[in-house]
Structure formats: C-alpha cells, structure tokens
Amino acid sequence: MLNDVPDKIKNIERIFYPQSIAVLGANNVKGTVPGDILTNILKAQFKGIVYPVNPRERHISSIKTYKYVIDIEDPVDLAVIVYPSSVMHMALEQCGQKGIKGAVIISAGFKEVGGQGIEREEQIKEIAHKFGISFIGPNCLGVINTDPAVMLDASFARKMPEEGNIGFISQSGALCTAVLDYARAKHIGFSKFVSIGNKADVSEVDLLYYLKDDPKTKVILLYLEEISDGLDLVKAAKTVIEKTGKPVLAIKSGRTHAGASAAASHTGSLAGSDETCDAAFKQAGIIRCDDIEEMFNKAIAFTYQPLPKGKRVAIITNAGGPGVLTTDASIRCGLELPKLKPETTEILKKSLPKTANINNPVDVIGDARADRYNVAVSSVLKDDNIDGVFIILTPQSMTEIESIAHEISRISSLFTKPIYTSFMGEADVAPGIDILQRNKIPHYILPESMPEAFAATYKFGKRLEEKPEPVEPFKDVDIEKANSILNEAIAHGKKYLPEEEAAKILEAYNFPLLKSGLATSPDEAVKISEELGYPLVMKIMSDDIVHKFDLGGVILDIKTKVEAFDAYNRIIDNVKKLKPDARIKGIYVRKMIPPGEEVILGLKRDPSFGPVIMFGLGGIFVEIYKDVSFRIAPLDNISVNKLITETKASEILSGARGRIPRDIKSLKECILRLSQLAVDCPQIKELDINPLIILEDGKGSFVADTKIML
C-alpha cells in the first residue's frame, strides 16, 4: 500500500502504525503531561519498542532513557514530543537528523498564544518541511490507534477507548477528553482518535484521505472550530463518501456569528460564513451535527447497523405515550409508519393479550415480559412492509429488562434490518442498556432520537445513490471580454461596476438580458423599436436628470412604430421644457419586462470555501423569511436542482397553489451560467441579479437588474 500514495499519507501511516516510538521530553513526574504520556503508551501495551528521551533522566518508568533522539541506535518511526515550545525546534531538528518521518507534537505555546508562538510554529513547519517530516499538533491531546496490532495511546487522555470503527478527528483537545469519557460509558469504540490541535502540518483534510483507506474505519467524525481550506475539505469528504460510502459527520462551532457584518449586496448580507459552511457540507455529503450527543446518536446508527433499504419503520413499545411521541417524531423526520402485513398482525393477535395494539405502533402493554417483546420484534422484522424497527421499553415492576435486552441482541443478529432501542429511565434500565451497548444495538436515551438517527442513515443511503455529474460548461461565453472589463475597472480602482458595465459582463456570459438600444432621433427610435419588437419603454439618457419620471422622461408600454416616433418627440419636448439645460445623450429604448416571478441570484466569495451561489425568490421572501439557499460553485447537475428546491418559495415557481408554472429550465441555465462566471472571474467579489424575472414555462427569463462588487 505504501508505494503509490503521497509521502504525507505514508508518514501518517507511520504515526498510526509505528514499530518504535521515541518520547522526547518524557519525565517521571506523574500527573503532568511529560509524566503521563509515556505511562499511557505503556499502559496501552504498545506492540513495539518505546525509547524515552530526556538529557536529565537515566531511566523513566524503569526504561533506559536516551539523552538525545539521535543517540538511539535503532530506527525510530514516530516521535512524540512534549518538550517546551521554546526548544521544540531543536528537538524536531534532531528528529529530522535521525530520519524520523512522523511526529506528534503535544506541547502548547505556539500560534494559539500569539506573538513569539506564531514564529515558533513557523519555525517547526520549516524544519519539518526540510526533513520531510509530517506532524500532528502542536497544542494537542495526542493520537490513539486501537488496532490490536499496534495498541497506540500517544496521548494524555485518561483512558484508552475501546476498539471500534469510528475515526474521530478533533480540533479541540479538551473536547476529546469529554468525548472519550462519554464514549467509554456507552461502549462506543474508535478505530483512530486524533487531536489535531493547531494543525500546523497534518490537517483534517489529510486525515480524511488517510482514513478513507483505513480498513478499520467505517465512520468518520470531525469536530472543527475553524476551517482553513474549505474547498479542500469538501473535496476530501466528497471523495471519502462517494468512493467508499463511509459517512462523514461534523460539528462546526460558531453558528451564530454568521452574516453579522454589514454587506453591500443581498447575497453578501445573507451568505454568512455559517450558511456557506452549511451549503458546502451538504454539497460534500457531510452530515452536520449540532452537538456531541447528536453526532454519536447518528454515528452508532451508522456503525452498528446496516443502512436501511427504505423509510418504512415500525415501533414496538410497552407504553402508549412514548409510542405516540416517537410516531410524531418519525413523521416529522419524513419516515413512514406503514400497516403491518396481515400475516404479521395474525401472529401478534395470537401471541399478545387482547388489550395489546397489534398495529403499528405495536403496544405490547405495560406488563409485557421478554416473550411478548420476542414475538413482536421477530415477526415485525420479518414483515416486508418494514425497513427498520424502533423498540421502546419503560421499566414497570414486572418488566424483564435484561432478558429483553438479550433477546433483542439475539434477534438483531438474525436480520439485516436496522433495529434501534430506547430503554426509558436511567437507574433500573441501566443493566439492560449496557447489554444493548455491548451488543452494538444502537440505544437512545430519548425515543425521539431513534427516528432522527434513522432518517440520517436513510438520507445518506439515498445520497450515495445519487451520481452528481459535473455540468458541461457553456461554450457561448466570452471569458476574455468579461475579464477585460473587470480588470480595467479594478485598474481604475473601482469598487463596483456601473450598471451598463455589469450588464456587459452578463452579456458576455449570454444571460438573457432585455434587449435595448440608444436612439438619437425619432427615426432611429423607430428603427430600434422595430428591431426589438413591442411593447417597449423609452427613457431619457442624461447624466443631468435624476428623477426621469417626474420630468416626463419615461414613457411605458409603447406598442406601435407610430407610438415610438411620438414618444421620442414627447420625451424630448418634456425634458426641454422642464429642464432646458440638461445635456441629453439620447433616448434609451428597451423591451418592456413581461410579467413573471421575480427571483434573486447572487454570488459571494467566501474566504474559505470560494464562490458561493445564492438563490431565492425576490422581495419579501428574502427580506423577511430569509428563504434562500446556497451552494459552492461550480455546481453539479444535482446541486443546481437542490439549490432551487431547498427554498420553500420554489413551489411558487413550479405552479403550486394555482400559480402559473414558470420556466425553471431557463432559471437553471442562468444559475449554471452564474456558476461558470463565478469560477472564471475571481475578480467579482459579490454579485446580485435582482430581480431575475422568470416567465411562463417555455418562455425564458430576463435579467432586470445587476450589481457587481469588485
């Protein structure tokens, strides 16, 4: 495997699978990081050799200790460094000299403290680069690999987690300790557990690529505080998901700080960094979670159980109330509770008491013992109408909590349909929950979490079936023209393009603009009118006139060439009478905008994710309801559809509620042209097409107004 992969991935493999480790800076003071780190490696029973390194110690934890790493006579795969940041550069330099390619730098005192710390971090990056070292950290909790072939705990965590199939990558070390404690209590195991700290070298993106091919990892969890390169992250996650089917779940903190700053465009004010992150995650297929509980609720569904084949679920409960609450939650999550087949209800009728409910949700009644759960669970799992089962238990005095947990575990192994459980309560149900957790049956404190997790797995499965394809770029665009307009404006120090120039950019990208012309005589006005077709608007063009309407400088709804001729003269007369000194450039002739639905298309450049495309219905929809959606350009064939359908208002376009169906094909084309423009012309910082008027189905659309910020 190690031959045809990039060096960084090879080095990461050395970090996770070392045959020998040097611990630089270890000491004998227990309860401190330098004291605990070696102890943890030993406690985990690492399947290789450990070399403590410390010029001031002869032995640490009874192991012979080397003054310097270069003194070690054997080859070393991994350096774990806990020296203070002030001497880190020397330690790393020696690692390089020793030929070590993988390192974990635990110590803090780098970028996160500012000032000199920033310099120190740059310094170690340089050294690492010089020697081709890849390192995790600095300022991190460390790295864990539960693979029995290695048993690596190069961290100062309290305890090593159980073995499992979850790969966990966290930017917060302190959160790691909470996660490990939380997971251990629930018997949730990990394959790899990485605290990436300042991610000065190895980032979450590198680790995604590494875990993609890690056979021990089936699900990847990310906790991120800032995303340095959003596009890389999206690409990596998309690759993992689409190539391997491994789900990627992520918490990204900082949700409410979005869009706070004032912005020049609608898109600018609406496309905050958090909305952009949301869009990018969706596009990549990353499942965004709000908190640790939600993340693990979903993660155990993914790791412990097969993906559901459909969204039809059955509920089995010994308590009516929670059954109703779970039914509610299932429907809210878009799941279905179908009728059971007659064969199934027949069995239930025979085996359950009269007072039981033999329909979905199945109520085995409060005094149910293991036998009733047994028959209900088995027969419902056999039912072809059902894709998954939610089991609820409340602890009545006769409830056989542990037997029921054992039975569920046994039955689960006989079927390939997902089974989730919720034993409600806490103290008395604890032994039952423990049995379920040890047997890898997803268990949830709240029964309502079951449909939420199930829906996540179902949607993920559906998404895997989608095959997003890049969209063929339009050939009828004039990239040079657009670039030259933009570059010239930038050369002149402009912060935004005047309306005419903005229109020229859209013209170069063949957006549907309302045709127009400038007439300087009545005859010319007629000529242009005949070319454009009616109805028309005429408008005085003069830099000296602001309120064109008030001066009689605008005439609407011109329908014939006679009217066009008259209108020209009338406008000139009006203006000459009311503002005789105005310098007149001519009269602007433009087709009237046919009635249609107004939408807004926008573009904003995000520092991390690049060009963001926004869509929404105009006016009130954007202003009051913020009913807009976002995707990162370039859009693929699926993103363009989702961009539209994600907004509530989009049903207006498709003709819902007695409205006229609009030309959605034309809308899509505009969106894709904007996506192409966004990629081709990075000079555009923000852009609003507001409104874009969508005509009746088959009749196209028109750009009515454009704003471009540079």
Next chain:
Amino acid sequence: MLNDVPDKIKNIERIFYPQSIAVLGANNVKGTVPGDILTNILKAQFKGIVYPVNPRERHISSIKTYKYVIDIEDPVDLAVIVYPSSVMHMALEQCGQKGIKGAVIISAGFKEVGGQGIEREEQIKEIAHKFGISFIGPNCLGVINTDPAVMLDASFARKMPEEGNIGFISQSGALCTAVLDYARAKHIGFSKFVSIGNKADVSEVDLLYYLKDDPKTKVILLYLEEISDGLDLVKAAKTVIEKTGKPVLAIKSGRTHAGASAAASHTGSLAGSDETCDAAFKQAGIIRCDDIEEMFNKAIAFTYQPLPKGKRVAIITNAGGPGVLTTDASIRCGLELPKLKPETTEILKKSLPKTANINNPVDVIGDARADRYNVAVSSVLKDDNIDGVFIILTPQSMTEIESIAHEISRISSLFTKPIYTSFMGEADVAPGIDILQRNKIPHYILPESMPEAFAATYKFGKRLEEKPEPVEPFKDVDIEKANSILNEAIAHGKKYLPEEEAAKILEAYNFPLLKSGLATSPDEAVKISEELGYPLVMKIMSDDIVHKFDLGGVILDIKTKVEAFDAYNRIIDNVKKLKPDARIKGIYVRKMIPPGEEVILGLKRDPSFGPVIMFGLGGIFVEIYKDVSFRIAPLDNISVNKLITETKASEILSGARGRIPRDIKSLKECILRLSQLAVDCPQIKELDINPLIILEDGKGSFVADTKIML
C-alpha cells in the same frame, strides 16, 4: 384549610394525606399488582394504618385482613382498589357505605378497552357521585406523596422517589415508571406524583388547583395525551401561575396529527388541534416541552435555582470548543454575554495563567484544578453585569472533578444568582455530577441545554411581570341582530352564510366595512355616491350575470357626481345591449378599496379549547410559510399584541424595511371585535376575514371579504 375549599379538593387532600388506608383486593402474590401494592405502602413506611381487604385472605404481609371494607372498625380516609373491573362497582359502593371520600382505582379494564369497559367506567362514576367520593384512575399506576409526615406510596412503581418540590401529573402510567427511574438516577425529587389514568373523576385540572396550594410543590409537570376540557386547563394553569408564581411545564403528545383533515376555510386548515394547544399553552403561561429530557432540564432550573434577574450570562469553561458552542446556543436563545467588569477581569488576570481567557466566556484552560474554577466562579458571580453563570468542565487527566463539584456547590449557596453546570463526558465525570445533583445544582449532559433552560426561566419571570387584563367589551355591537341572522340561517339548514349576510354580521359588530348602497336610478346613484364619498366602484346587480366585467357591468374609480351619474347610465346601456334579457336588481355602489397591506383574520371553534383566533398576513405568507399565529378568545390586552407580533410578517406592518407603517391600532380593534363576536356567537364554526386591508397609520382598515361557516 379544609373548610373553605370545594369538596373535591378536600377529598384530594384525603387521598394525599390519609391517616388510614384500605387496600381493596390486595393479595400475597408478589410480582403482580395486587401483591405489590400493599408491599409498596409498607416499604415506604406509611405514617398511618393500613387495612388489607380481601374476602379470601386472613392476612396479607402479616397484617390482619378484612373481608369487606365495611368490616373495618375504624374510619378510613383512602381506599386503594385493585379488584378486577368487573367487581369494581361493588367495591366502590361499599367504600361509599363506609363513608370513604377518597379513592385510587388502579385496575384497568374500563374506558380504554371499549365496549363493556365504557359502561363500567360510567357505573363507578355514578357510584362515586352518589357518595361524594373523589377518585384517581382507573387504569393508573397510583399516587405517591413524599411528604415525611405521610410517606405514601400507593402505586406499583419499582421504587419511591426522593422528596422534592416537583409535582408530577401523568396520563401515562408506563411513562411514570420511566420518569421515576430517570429522576432517581439524577436525585430529582418529587412532592406529589400522580398517575391519573383514565381520569374518570379527578383530572389534571383538579390536581392543578390542589397543587396550587400545596406548600411542598414549587413546580408542576404535566404529561398529557388528550385534553378533555382545554379551557378549564388553561384557566387552572393561569390561576396557578399568576397567583402563586409556580411554573407549569407540559408535554402534550400528538404533535404531527394536526390539521390533517380538509377544511373549508384558511383558518380551518391552519388551526389544527396541535397549533391550538400551543396557543392555549402560551396564553396560560404553560411551558410546552417536547420530551422528558427537555421537561426535566427546565424543571431542575426552576426548582433548584432562583429566577434570574436578567438575561446577561457568563460562561466559565476549561475547554474552548464547548465554550463556543454554548455561546452560540446562548445567543440563539436570546441571552446576552456581556463584558465582565474591570474589577472582575483584574482578579481573573491575577489568578489565572497567561494563556487563560479572562473575558466572557472565561477559559480557565484545560489543566485547571479546583482553585482556578473557584476564583473564576466566585468573582464572576460577584460581577453586577452578570445575572447567571454556566460552568463547563471536560475531564483532563489533572481535572479535580469532585473537588470542583464540591466548590461549585459551596459557592452557589453564597449567591442568589442561578448557576448551571455541564460536566462533559459520562464515566469519569459521574462522581462529580452526582455531587452537583445531590447539592441541587442543575446539571446538564449537553452544555447547550444550559442556555435553553436559563432562557425558559428568564422568560417565565418576564411573563410573571406581565399583568394581562381582560379587555373592556365593545358596547357598540348588536348581539341580537347577529344572533338572529345566524339562527335563521341555521334554521334553514345552511352550512355557510352568503356574503351579504356575513357582511351584516360584521356590520352588527361594527367592523370597518366598505360602505355601499344599491341604486335603482342615476339620481339615486348620485345620492348614494355623495353620501359615501369618492372614489367609488359601481357594479351591476343581477342574478343572471356572472361575468360582470366582460359585459361592461363594472366601472372603477368614479371620482365626481357627474361621473357617478354617467356611470350608472353607461352600465345599464352596456348590459341592455349585451344581455337584454337579464333581470337587473340595480347598481351596487361601493367605495374603492384604498391601497393597504392585506391581512387575514380567522376564527375556528376547537372542540377542546373553544374559539381560536388566527392572524396572519395574506396571500403567500399564509400559503407558503404558514406564518400565522393563534390565541384563544376572549383575548386579553397582552394576547392581542402577541397574536400580531408573533408572526414574522408583522414587521411589514410596523414599517420595517422602508415600508409604510400601517394602522396597527385599527387592526387590534378588529381582532378584539372578532374575539368578542367569537364568544358571543357560538353558532359560528369557522370565519375568515380575508383580506382585511390595513391602511396607513391613522387611516384605519377595511374588511374586503368575509366567509362564515356554521
């Protein structure tokens, strides 16, 4: 106390505070309800005398057993009955003869099984009524009173809960067992714990009135599956909250089944039973919760800590990530994270390491021991800028989990500001959490739950300060006229009122209708026009003409009396020319509707809560976003404001985003008139005023169209 309260409340007092109990139907078979119920009473060490009653036993649990309850020689306060439903009537009859006034009927087999069960339930209700007995149940888990003066566990729960200040009322017995188990593990105590089962006699409403005056109960929790009398519930809860300041929290299951059926009016389709319940709860001040965890998260905040004086919170954490997530959640919940005072940051600067964050959120850094938490918590609690503190802990290897928990508990007792905690993880943090829970410091698994609970207590406090006042009814309404129109229509079997009739109803209630008149000559048209004022619309009135516009039967924007005269003649000419055989009633003259914002007002009668008033902005707002709000009539002075401001679109009315400020005073008047009509005329089943046009501020509003269903 027992002298000036109604009999039912006196009887409930006997149920909770009996000096003697008869257990009818008890036996010696352990593991069954009749076997366990007496055992539970004995195990709880009831501070009175228990008399087992069973004709087939001489002694149960070593206690002399009576054949019949009437055989007991001493007075009996409470009968707990576990006989089968088939003989329940006889048992209860004997209780009546014995003079027992309070009973708990545990047995199932009544209304919930249908058929004969319904009759049996009616039968016991009659007997109870005859003897003036109040009873809880049937089909319930029983009743618990933790008061050390009684120690009553008349239930078949597994274990008695700890003593505390929460009164819990549940319609689901099975859920009770889960709640007891959940609460015991968290050291959450209860004052009274009641499973109301079929609530054939004593209902949640009676218990609310009882708990209102129960000195042991500070917070009341309800779990309801169906609400028989919503209005009574609202009234009871409102009384409890406003008179005593005790918060009432409720789960009501069945959220998604709402509004499913097709309805004739907008209001009918939007005001589902769940939306109505939501509105009623808000109006009463009941805090609606989605699940048990949310309910107890909030309940412990209310019981353990004082109500916050404001919404300014500080976060103290040893982990940056969770600090950010909690900051996000705080802002989402409407809380503020103000700057700390210079005195506070000065102390923090002196006592915390350099790398610590001494601003809000305060980061004491991963390696913090108890001393750092100590100084941070104390100094921040002293800060006048801060109304409450959230403390987060993640378990690093050096974290002194238990000491920190002890310190927090100690410090909390010195301050009257709320302190909430979240020790993240599960296994290692468990001993710390246990210390917090025993010391009544609210603890939350997820740090994000802290702001949610805090915001609930803050809002509740704010609501207590509101003094909702009933609104003085309008005197200028003609209730007799409205009723006679409605009664006549009903007498004629009509299902809805024709437009003119509906308008007459609104006229009787003095809604702002567009004035109009019927003219049968040009002179009369002029006369009416002069009375109404201009501009006007004229419209042909004829049952034979459907498309009035097409025949030239409508003329808009009539501005003078000359125009009015001409318009009359023109319409008659047009119609006579194009449809000579049409029978003409005359010409309808109406004021033009001035431009304004369209809103919709509605009324629907809910079977449980009575008349529901709906408000929303018209058109798209209602159709796509369902941006409407509800309140139960009659509305008080505060409800009418909230009805409006609760919708997002209401900011349009107040002139946001450059819009014209509308006459909200007039809108409020219309809403209050509708509220009065709703109460006065129960014949109206549904009503839509759609649209009501709200003019510029100070210019009033107009009803443009009305629909009334009977």
